[in-house]
Amino acid sequence: MSTQLTTPVNRQSAEALSRSKGEPDWLGALRAKGAELAETLEWPKPQKTRIDRWNLNAIGVYKPQTTVSSTDELPEAVRNLSGEAPAGLIVQRNSGVVLKQLSAELQAKGVLFTDLETASREHADLVQKHLNTVVAQDENKLTALHSAVWSGGVFIYVPKNVEVELPLQALFFSDDVEASFSRHVLIIADSHSKVTYVENVVTDYSDTAEAQSLVQQAVVEVIVKPGAQVRFAAVHHMAENVIDLTTRRALIENDGRMEWVIGDLHDGHTLSDTQSLLKGNGSTSDAKVISIGKNKQQMNLTTGAVHFGRSSESGMVTRAVMKDQATAIINGITKIEKGATKANGQQTEKVLMLSPKARGDANPILLIDEDDVKAGHAASVGQVNPEQVYYLMSRGISKQEAERLIIHGFLAPVVSEIPIKAVREQLQQLLERKLEV
Template identity: 75%
Template sequence: MSTQLSTPVNRQTVSALSQSKGEPAWLEEIRTKGAELAETLEWPTPEKVRIGRWNLTAVGAHKPQDAIASAEELPEAVRELAGQSPAGLVVQRNSASVLRQLSPELAAKGVIFTDLETAAREHGDLVRKYLFQAVPQDENKLTALQSAIWNGGVFLYVPKNVEVELPLQALLYSDDAEAAFAPRVLVVADNHSRVTYVDNVVSTYGEAAQPVTKPTIVEVIVKPGAHVRYATVHNMGDNLVDLTVRRAVVENDGRVEWVIGDLHDGHTLSETQSLLKGNGSSSDAKVISIGSKSQQMSLTTGAVHFGRNTESDMVTRAVMKDQATAIINGVTKIEKGATKSNGQQTEKVLMLSPKARGDANPILLIDEDDVKAGHAASVGQVNPEQVYYLMSRGISKKDAERLIIYGFLTPVVTEIPIDAVREQLQRLLERKLEG
């Protein structure tokens, strides 16, 4: 891909975008500030992956979309991903909202589940309070650019002491390579609340689509005693560069769980991090990925312990085939004063081709003595002894290898909280493994 490092927007273009949507003045100001920052800041520099060689500026233009009355009106290619009678559903096409649904019971309890643009107009004080609390605008060119051009997005707010039993779902899909695809997700779980959020991120461009860059920022705010489970599956074409930053701020006794299926076909920069600010806070992250063809991926999972008695666990499992490359980083940071904390991580890479490359890099940064921390990492091929054992039971070599690969990935697949999404993930695994 070509190298394009200039900034594709400026103050005037994002101001016009904001005004065309009727956004509040404070949001227009944020967008224009992001455009100015993007002109001076540098792109992220992930280890051993030169994203400067990717096309990073093909961000497209905002294109309004017609609303639909129900998920039945969705194209057949994505209709099944909307789920069956969910408690809440947000659907966006090319980062423009086309459908918003929330059960009357949850709405009566004060739950807000809508697109972020609508939330900024109708719940401005709430959105303004939490936006950019986990991922600041000025962190790098990616965060600044995304803060300027995001469209659609998702906003989920769960009030104090409210437990949402059924998962809330979002479907974010793109079928126009010239349209912007830059969603921003903000999840806020107030004190002692509980919620599960699941999204599917999909593209259906067809053959020979032009390059697309998808910058995405996810912010999760977990207030004291709250519990958030965040699950996502990415399934997009090889013409798309996926740049996604996910970050959670977790307060006293709060908990965040990440379940991430990075099954994108194009180049990927994925960073998922939990900031354990409060005493007794905890984080659990499970990431699965399959690389194929000449795909390049940088997958980083991290936890930063600030509070006392905090716990984190991170598991990443990746399968590399063809000439795919993956740099997998696990970063556990325990700050001074985070006594009695415990951080564990595991990164495992299974390579199916001699030309594939997978690096697993466990990183422990410990500034406190009274803590526990551990890591495990492995990079290897399918175990021939396991294949031989299965073949001795009458199973063909191809099926034996497939069973071993599925078993390798099962610890993450089984964590998907919705049957339909888990089944979709399994289909994607089969597609990518079979080529």
């Protein structure tokens, strides 16, 4: 029998949580507002996925964590993901951040890389100005509830004209199914700056905990100032008992560039929404997403770009592989607003089916309110091409190996984009494990 960790959230509990962390009054008030909104708003209603049937209230309870002095004190499974000397590293265990590192060189340049709770106290001017401005509290019940209960998280600020050459990395892991696991990431890239951020989200539960359920909530807000460049890469891999609810959104100003590289390799139900708001003239966005579903997993993956600025460009590529009885709803949404002349939005969604009982649905959507634009889409749902298999078998390769090579080639455009070798290798290992027959 599963344990339902439903936690009541109201104004009083949100304010108490904020006081226990010693947060500033403005953040406590923001949490209280989120709790009140959550009581009146409805859950999001993604296309063809009844998330209201999921146990969305099993958010766990806030548990303070003990800090560590180095990655050597982390569990081996997490320690091996820290990569090759990133410019900065943040590790969150369950409800709280336990390790923070940033190179002296970047500190001297004014780069801020810390947990969001600390930033709300030490850099309140920046956090208060931008928090919940890209993903609004009142968007739906999920965003409201998250704004009331999030903990830990990441805050990045890159000053004007500063380029962070090596990636900043965050590791989020949960090994206590009773502890809350809801993080908020806020990234601000000031004018003509450049930064790459990579996050890895994993779980490591004991056998007795596997029967319990937990909701992983995450909100990512990225603000790309004029001429700035941000690259965001993420790999999610959690246990079947975890429901992954992740909202990512970027606001891109004049001539700014946003790149998303997302590996949704979670084993449980997934609701993922990644969107770029191209506010500025000449702004660009590029999104690459891969996912693999197995067993009876339900996945709803949405990638979107909304064009406001003139001569703005967006590209979206989503590739999903479904096996067993897994179900995937793949949505690509390109919206070009009135006045966004010379905009160009292109998208491709492809779903590969490895089982007759698996289901995949690719939905390309173009919403165009301006005449002088370019927009296009391509979508396909099908099985492994037998002609490709036959060709490889004619070269002495077994049928199983031929199919494996074809699938890896199908997913390669995203795998190759992961900017940290250790994370890229982990992604490849996850692909192998999830594709095993």
